[in-house]
Amino acid sequence: MLLPEAVVQSEDVVSVSSSSKKQKRNRKSNPVEEEATNNIRNFCEVFMEGDLLSSTHVRKHLAFDILLLLLPKLPASFIQHVLSLKFVQCLMDILSTKDSWLHKVATHFLVELMDWVKDDDTKRVAVTMALQKHSEGKFDNITRTKTVKVLAAELETEDGCTLYLQNLMNLFVDEQHVPEESSNMKWSLEPCSLNSDQSQTTDDNSDNGSNEEKDSVGTTGNSDVLKSWVIESLPGILKHAKLSPEAKLRLQKQILKFLAVQGLFLASLGTEVTSFELQEKFKWPKTATPAALCQMCIEQLQLLLSNSQKIEKPLSKGNALEQPDDPVSYFMKFLSTLQNIPSVSLFRSLNEADEKAFKELQETESKLLKEVSFLLVLL
Numbered sequence: 001m002l003l004p005e006a007v008v009q010s011e012d013v014v015s016v017s018s019s020s021k022k023q024k025r026n027r028k029s030n031p032v033e034e035e036a037t038n039n040i041r042n043f044c045e046v047f048m049e050g051d052l053l054s055s056t057h058v059r060k061h062l063a064f065d066i067l068l069l070l071l072p073k074l075p076a077s078f079i080q081h082v083l084s085l086k087f088v089q090c091l092m093d094i095l096s097t098k099d100s101w102l103h104k105v106a107t108h109f110l111v112e113l114m115d116w117v118k119d120d121d122t123k124r125v126a127v128t129m130a131l132q133k134h135s136e137g138k139f140d141n142i143t144r145t146k147t148v149k150v151l152a153a154e155l156e157t158e159d160g161c162t163l164y165l166q167n168l169m170n171l172f173v174d175e176q177h178v179p180e181e182s183s184n185m186k187w188s189l190e191p192c193s194l195n196s197d198q199s200q201t202t203d204d205n206s207d208n209g210s211n212e213e214k215d216s217v218g219t220t221g222n223s224d225v226l227k228s229w230v231i232e233s234l235p236g237i238l239k240h241a242k243l244s245p246e247a248k249l250r251l252q253k254q255i256l257k258f259l260a261v262q263g264l265f266l267a268s269l270g271t272e273v274t275s276f277e278l279q280e281k282f283k284w285p286k287t288a289t290p291a292a293l294c295q296m297c298i299e300q301l302q303l304l305l306s307n308s309q310k311i312e313k314p315l316s317k318g319n320a321l322e323q324p325d326d327p328v329s330y331f332m333k334f335l336s337t338l339q340n341i342p343s344v345s346l347f348r349s350l351n352e353a354d355e356k357a358f359k360e361l362q363e364t365e366s367k368l369l370k371e372v373s374f375l376l377v378l379l
Contacts, residue, residue: 002043003073007036041081049086057101060090064102064109071116079126088134095143110147117151121160124151129167137229152233153240158247161237165251169258172230173271173283224290231296234259235304249327256304256331261338262289263297269343277337294347305331332365 052063067082074082094106117124128151131139140148155161234255238248261282267273271284308327338344350358 002036002039003070003075004032004036006032007075008073037078037081040078044081044084044087049084053086053090060094060102061105063087063090064105068109068112071112074116076120076123076126079123079130083127083130083134085134088131088139092135092139092142095145110145114147114150119156121155121157122163124155125160125164125167128152128164129171132226132229133171136223137226152236155237155241157241158243158251161241161243161247161251162254165234165237165254168230168233172227172258172262173285224293227289227293228296231259231262231293231300235300235307252304252308252327253330256301256327257334259297259301259304260331260335263294263301264335264347265338265344266347267343268345273341273343275337275341278334282338329365329369332362336362 048063048066052059052066067087070082091106091109094100094102095110097103100106113127117127128148131148131151135142140146152164155164237251237255243251257280262284266288267282267284271286272281274281305328339346
């Protein structure tokens with residue numbers, strides 16, 4: 001009743017190229033899927049969260065069993081409702097307490113969940129984002145597992161890597177994921193027991209673990225921890241997936257642009273800026289990004305540009321001035337274009353010496369591009 005066969009088959013058809021905007025629009029207009037989505041959402045909110053996850057050990061056990069029954073037919077698009085905030089926190093709480101009565105149950109569920117995403121990058125991305133979003137980027141640290149690390153390292157296709165990249169960027173910019181009560185929220189859920197409410201699911205050790213995590217965050221807040229995970233995860237997309245040089249270059253350009261926008265620039269009018277020259281729209285978080293996170297973006301940007309020079313790339317014929325294949329040349333062109341937008345300014349004002357050095361760098365890079373373009377024509 002919750003997962004009609006028509007919904008499952010529809011999901012299978014579109015999962016291969018889930019980043020297609022046209023297919024997304026078609027899926028939204030599907031009344032069968034809309035009804036199934038509402039049913040799953042209501043089922044999880046009312047029954048799973050309202051009755052089972054906030055109750056006894058036995059009922060929590062039942063919640064895990066029900067999700068294991070749903071998994072084989074569960075579409076990737078439904079993960080956001082199933083792996084909800086309350087469920088992920090319950091899962092973390094149990095996994096971080098080894099002497100818990102439910103520890104083996106939660107561990108088995110995690111194994112089955114990892115097996116479910118096998119050979120399907122769309123499901124892999126959906127699970128990864130749910131776990132990190134609802135744990136504020138600390139799922140592995142709190143559960144003392146390598147779940148998220150393994151999930152991210154096993155992306156196999158360019159479509160999957162692109163989908164993961166888009167989700168990471170959206171997570172950084174969108175601040176709606178932070179629950180209002182997160183500042184006062186403990187990782188442990190309500191007290192529960194087998195037959196009464198006298199014993200808790202966590203012990204002192206698990207509570208201490210949660211406090212250690214909070215202390216390590218300091219005054220930056222949980223949202224900044226999640227954003228720092230996003231920044232660190234971006235270059236990792238290029239490390240593990242076995243992609244063609246062309247595919248890696250496409251991803252590399254998107255990562256370079258995002259790190260440059262978030263680390264080097266600010267928008268003076270609102271949080272969105274459209275570049276007509278690049279035919280792209282750039283977004284910033286509503287809350288100003290802390291200097292520490294901007295510095296992280298810059299460091300990852302430097303590392304990405306440095307590593308790109310270690311890869312030998314064959315020269316390709318064409319107009320190198322319009323579409324430079326070299327990531328550094330592409331970055332310089334992008335930097336100049338973005339800097340010329342009136343409503344965009346550098347995160348840190350340049351002094352006179354820096355301004356002079358930057359102009360000289362641009363001039364030198366422009367001369368080199370012209371020489372490369374001339375050589376390509378001769379070849």
